Amino acid sequence: MPTVSSKGARMPESPIRKLVPYAEIAYKNNKTVFHLNIGQPDIKSPQIAMDAVAHHHLDILAYTRSEGSEPYRTKIAAYYNRNNIPVNAQDIIVTTGGSEALLFAMGTIADQGDEIIIPEPFYANYNGFATASGVKIVPVISKIEDNFALPPISEFEKLITPKTKAILICNPGNPTGYLYSREEIETLVKIVNKHDLFLVADEVYREFTYDGEKHTSILEIEGMSQNGIIIDSVSKRYSMCGARIGCLVSQNNKVIQTALKFAQARLSPPTFAQIASEAALNTPQSYFDEVISEYKDRRDTLIKLLEEIPGVKVGHPKGAFYCIVELPVKDSDLFAQWLLEKFDVDGQTVMVAPAAGFYSSEGVGKNQIRIAYVLQKESLIKAVNILKAALKEYRD
Structure with missing residues (x-):
């Protein structure tokens, strides 16, 4: 039987995407999943960019x-x-x-x-x-x-x-x-x-x-x-x-x-x-001013709520829209999978990115997750409250 390359065998799974099958099962079970795992902004793309494609004048897509x-x-x-x-x-x-x-x-x-x-x-x-x-x-x-x-x-x-x-x-x-x-x-x-x-x-x-x-x-x-x-x-x-x-x-x-x-x-x-x-590139500065203000508000809300959870330690981001969160668990991969498979609050759960995949040092980051604060503030608040309830049940 032919074998795959050793390089292919060594390719790491994405910590951001590898739990997708469990999220899909959660969807099939009629759960709502708050995605804190992936840096896909919910901010609208600039209309000027969308219009440029919609109104192009190409005869050949060369x-x-x-x-x-x-x-x-x-x-x-x-x-x-x-x-x-x-x-x-x-x-x-x-x-x-x-x-x-x-x-x-x-x-x-x-x-x-x-x-x-x-x-x-x-x-x-x-x-x-x-x-x-x-x-x-x-x-x-x-x-x-x-x-x-x-x-x-x-x-x-x-x-x-x-x-x-x-x-x-x-x-x-x-x-x-x-x-x-x-x-x-x-x-x-x-x-x-x-x-x-x-x-x-x-x-x-x-x-x-x-x-x-x-x-x-x-x-x-x-x-x-x-x-x-x-x-x-x-x-x-x-x-x-x-x-x-x-x-x-x-x-x-x-x-x-x-x-x-x-x-x-x-x-x-x-x-x-x-x-x-x-x-x-012609997007006005006002677009960025609004986006930055929105992300800052989300960041401040997220950090405040996370720091209120017993046993949680949070990095304080000064840019981008991510933070690393240290949890009172031994293995965040198992915890993240459990969130999708076993836990919900009124039919709602959260998806996070286990942080070990963001390290190359073996065994480092096992009790950490990455959170992307790319959801609206109301959804972020719900997601953190679900995470707080999940940690209490998981430890108990």
Whole structure:
């Protein structure tokens, strides 16, 4: 009998999606499931983007350039320049979501067996992308007790070996919501310059920061023209997850020319989605002001209610729309499955993402979950009350 590849066997399941079959059973049993597991915003996509597709003037739905259409890349560059990121259209490759940008980045900078240092917990799919690319993730642990702040330089430097090619961060962070300060970004810049490494920054949540805090891009910092790679996406910025449009950005021409070969191999990004994404760049600031205010209100409500539950510890996010929650349970995977299979309050239950899948260190995060506060506040309140009742019954 033929066998699957060892790489395929090693591919991790998504902690965000692996419980879907249990949710479907809950639906068949006429339960309402509050989805706290997935970062699918309930915010409406900008109407200007939807209209651009509805009123297109194409006669042929043709390929675009492998690096994305030039008008779109020119407008992306203008957006970055407004945000103090000095790039031009030639520094940008449009990708099929931020996911493809990450795959292109790993394929461009690392060979089989090379290493990338990542502060954990991190976006769960980094594990999958690394496995697919033959790259080894070397974790440096950030802790909930420190609100997932950047570990000391010494923790990074003792992990650097001849195989190390890059440090990868997500800023603001998924799953923690942690927002790196300018000083922390400057610290990382010093490390990569000292050791001649790349610094890859997943900045897809750039717009979503709270409490007067500002996002600092790696390409704002002097000395990053050859070492910096940005990963970006329209998915969360414009609530356009289904568009599957992202981009890879670097001022390093060799990086761009190498990544372009990967882009050519998959031909081109989707045409209609580029039309929508190009139009979305004209979204007024008022859209973001309203969205940020809404997310902040949800965050404040969620954190307050979670901290009232006995035995629960919560990270305090400064950006994005996620938080890590430590529960008084031994195994959050079993608890999350039990929630869907065995528990409800008046026919309602919740779906969460077990956090162990957001770590690569074995056994870490087993009693944690990630919550995405992408539901309306009334639903969030119901969901947390259900979680509180579930924890009491589960422990009893």
